[in-house]
Amino acid sequence: MQGLKRKLVYVTAYEGIGLCLSTLGLALLSGTAPSNTGPLAVMITTIAMVWNFIYNTLFEYWESRQATRGAAWPGAWRTRSGSSLPWWCT
Numbered sequence: 001m002q003g004l005k006r007k008l009v010y011v012t013a014y015e016g017i018g019l020c021l022s023t024l025g026l027a028l029l030s031g032t033a034p035s036n037t038g039p040l041a042v043m044i045t046t047i048a049m050v051w052n053f054i055y056n057t058l059f060e061y062w063e064s065r066q067a068t069r070g071a072a073w074p075g076a077w078r079t080r081s082g083s084s085l086p087w088w089c090t
Contacts, residue, residue, distance in 0.1 A: 007056065011049050019045045 019041055026037035 007053060011052055015045050015049045015052075018048070 022044060023034050023038050023041040026041060027034040030037060
């Protein structure tokens, strides 16, 4: 899967799970039936899907125009001791 098809499958699957969880969460928090909180969850999920799609498309366009692939600075994440591990792992 490439391009638009891949994006649509991933966004739909992710937001479908989010829709179910947010409907149930809103129903539990408000003490009403999921049929009452469902429309709000659908609106929130739709806004999230549109924003996610636009942001990812713009980011991938910007990323494709960059001359450097990968990390811009090879040693950018290294500590003073030369380790690339965080301080709590050393």
